[in-house]
Amino acid sequence: MFSKRFKQLTPYTPGEQPQNREYIKLNTNENPYPPSPLVEKYLKTADTDLLKLYPDPSSKKLREAIGEYYNLPPSMVFTGNGSDEVLSFCFYAFFDKDNGSLLFPEHSYSFYPVYCGFYDIPFERIPLEKDFSISVNSYIKGKNCSGIIFPNPNAPTGTYLKLPEIERLMSNTRKDRVVIIDEAYIDFGGESAVKLVNNFDNLLIVQTFSKSRSLAGLRVGFAIGNDKLISALVTVKDSFNSYPLDTLAQNAARIAIEDRDHFKKNRDNIIETREFTISNLKKEGWEVLPSMANFIFIRKKGIPGLNIYGFLKNKGLLVRYFGYPGIKDFVRVTIGKKKDMIVFLELLKSVRRK
Numbered sequence: 126m127f128s129k130r131f132k133q134l135t136p137y138t139p140g141e142q143p144q145n146r147e148y149i150k151l152n153t154n155e156n157p158y159p160p161s162p163l164v165e166k167y168l169k170t171a172d173t174d175l176l177k178l179y180p181d182p183s184s185k186k187l188r189e190a191i192g193e194y195y196n197l198p199p200s201m202v203f204t205g206n207g208s209d210e211v212l213s214f215c216f217y218a219f220f221d222k223d224n225g226s227l228l229f230p231e232h233s234y235s236f237y238p239v240y241c242g243f244y245d246i247p248f249e250r251i252p253l254e255k256d257f258s259i260s261v262n263s264y265i266k267g268k269n270c271s272g273i274i275f276p277n278p279n280a281p282t283g284t285y286l287k288l289p290e291i292e293r294l295m296s297n298t299r300k301d302r303v304v305i306i307d308e309a310y311i312d313f314g315g316e317s318a319v320k321l322v323n324n325f326d327n328l329l330i331v332q333t334f335s336k337s338r339s340l341a342g343l344r345v346g347f348a349i350g351n352d353k354l355i356s357a358l359v360t361v362k363d364s365f366n367s368y369p370l371d372t373l374a375q376n377a378a379r380i381a382i383e384d385r386d387h388f389k390k391n392r393d394n395i396i397e398t399r400e401f402t403i404s405n406l407k408k409e410g411w412e413v414l415p416s417m418a419n420f421i422f423i424r425k426k427g428i429p430g431l432n433i434y435g436f437l438k439n440k441g442l443l444v445r446y447f448g449y450p451g452i453k454d455f456v457r458v459t460i461g462k463k464k465d466m467i468v469f470l471e472l473l474k475s476v477r478r479k
C-alpha cells in the first residue's frame with residue numbers, strides 16, 4: 126500500500142503548538158506583535174470575488190515589491206509557501222548525490238537533514254567552534270561538497286557570521302556549487318548577504334515573512350539570487366504546484382514589505398527586549414550565546430536543559446528543548462513581549478538544579 130520512498134521518510138518535528146492550555150509561547154520563534162496594520166486593513170476588506178480565480182502563478186507584484194526593497198530586478202526573486210517550501214525546492218534543484226555531501230552545521234535548522242532524506246542527498250554536519258559559532262575555515266578546508274547551507278544567524282544558537290566572512294567563504298568555494306544562506310532571522314540586527322548576490326552567481330539567499338514581519342500564519346518565503354538559480358526554482362515549483370501562494374497571501378505580503386515604518390518599529394522592539402532579557406539573565410549567572418536573532422540560547426551550570434524546559438512548561442511557559450549531544454543543557458527561548466519576558470525571568474529564578 127505504501128511506497129518504499131514513503132516508508133523511508135523521517136519527518137521534521139515542529140515546536141509544540143498546544144491547544145489544551147494557555148501557555149506563554151516562547152518556543153517557535155514567532156513574532157509576538159501583530160503584522161502591519163495595513164495588512165490587517167487589507168485582509169478585512171479584501172474582495173473575495175478575486176478568490177474564484179487562480180492566483181498569479183509567478184507572484185509578479187510581490188516579487189517586484191521584494192526586488193524594490195532590495196534594489197534588485199524581480200527576475201532575481203523567487204517566492205514560495207513559506208521559506209520551508211523555498212528551501213525544499215532548493216534542495217531538489219541544487220544538491221546531488223553524485224557531487225559529494227551537502228555541508229551544514231552540526232547544530233542547525235533540523236529541517237535540513239529531513240530534506241536530505243526526502244531527496245536522497247548525502248550530507249555532512251560540520252562541527253561548530255567551542256563558542257558555538259560557525260567557522261568558515263571548516264567549510265573551505267579542501268572539502269569536495271555538493272553545496273553548503275546554513276542559517277545566518279544560525280538556529281538554534283543565534284550566533285551571526287559577518288558579511289566579510291561570507292564573502293571569504295564564497296571566494297573559496299567552487300563556482301559550480303550553490304551556497305545557500307538561510308536568513309530567516311537576519312532582520313534582528315544582522316546585515317543581509319543579499320548585497321553579495323551580484324558578485325557571486327552561485328549564492329542564494331532565502332528569507333521569510335514569518336519572523337520579522339509577523340506573518341508566520343500567511344506562509345510566505347522567498348529566495349534572492351542570480352536569474353539562473355531563480356529560474357531553476359521556478360522549474361521545480363511548476364513541477365509540483367504552480368500556485369503555491371494564494372491571492373490573499375501575495376497581496377498581504379506585498380503590503381507588509383512596503384510598510385517599512387511598521388517593520389522598523391516592530392524589529393527595534395524585539396531587539397530592545399532581547400538586550401533587556403540578556404542583561405537580566407547574565408546578572409543571574411546564566412550563559413547566553415551572543416544572539417542576532419529573535420531568540421536566545423541559554424544554559425546554567427549544573428542545570429540540565431530538560432529540567433529548565435519541564436519546570437517552565439509546568440508553570441505555563443513554553444521554550445524549546447532539543448536534547449542533542451553537545452547542546453543538552455541549553456534551551457532556546459523566543460523573544461516575546463517585554464511583559465512575558467519579565468514573567469520568564471522571574472520563573473527562572475526558581476529553577477532548581479535537580
Ligand SMILES: Cc1ncc(COP(=O)(O)O)c(C=O)c1O
Binds near residue numbers: 153208307346
Ligand atoms: C532557520 C530557519 N529557516 C527557515 C524556517 C522556516 O520558516 P517559514 O517556513 O515559516 O518561512 C525556520 C522556521 O523556524 C527557521 O528557523
